[in-house]
Amino acid sequence: MDKIIATLISEKIFSNTKEAFNLFESQRFGERTGEKIFYTLQETLFLVENKKMEVIDSKDNKLSERKLMQKFEKIDKKFKTKYFVFRDLRQKGFIVKTALKFGAEYRVYEKGKEIGENHARWILFPVSENTPMTWQDFSAKNRIAHSTNKKLLIAVVDEENAISYYEVNWLKI
Numbered sequence: 001m002d003k004i005i006a007t008l009i010s011e012k013i014f015s016n017t018k019e020a021f022n023l024f025e026s027q028r029f030g031e032r033t034g035e036k037i038f039y040t041l042q043e044t045l046f047l048v049e050n051k052k053m054e055v056i057d058s059k060d061n062k063l064s065e066r067k068l069m070q071k072f073e074k075i076d077k078k079f080k081t082k083y084f085v086f087r088d089l090r091q092k093g094f095i096v097k098t099a100l101k102f103g104a105e106y107r108v109y110e111k112g113k114e115i116g117e118n119h120a121r122w123i124l125f126p127v128s129e130n131t132p133m134t135w136q137d138f139s140a141k142n143r144i145a146h147s148t149n150k151k152l153l154i155a156v157v158d159e160e161n162a163i164s165y166y167e168v169n170w171l172k173i
Contacts, residue, residue, distance in 0.1 A: 004053040006039060008063060011075050013039040013055065023052065028095050040098055041072045041079060042086040078128075085126035085155040088163050099123055103144045108153060122153035122167070129158045142168055
């Protein structure tokens with residue numbers, strides 16, 4: 001497969017190439033809007049790392065992995081934490097999509113489940129082990145998951161970028 005050629009303008013990354021549409025259909029990378037596929041920062045870096053995408057700026061300059069990482073960290077201070085979790089789950093075969101409309105970072109689909117035919121199983125919040133979480137934060141995250149009929153998944157990224165996943169369930173007694 002040829003690489004996707006994507007364009008970065010401001011904070012938006014998109015492509016209208018045949019390869020972009022093929023990868024969207026086969027592996028659900030990106031979101032289709034009209035005749036373009038738009039990518040999250042995490043999807044973009046993942047595809048670049050895996051040699052499936054090249055990103056150019058508005059002046060047709062190719063952006064290296066390092067340059068993209070620098071740009072993305074300026075856009076989102078928590079980018080690295082989110083990216084390590086995104087990459088880990090994608091490498092394990094899960095489909096990870098944004099969940100901003102649910103008030104969460106990601107929604108995660110079980111392996112082999114089709115988006116549109118199945119609902120996401122988890123609402124995911126990636127956090128750094130150095131970031132404190134209050135009981136109010138925890139309760140709010142749990143309520144979001146419960147109200148969207150999903151399980152809460154918290155991914156804690158440690159100093160060595162190892163990730164521990166915690167699934168939270170409601171118990172009726």
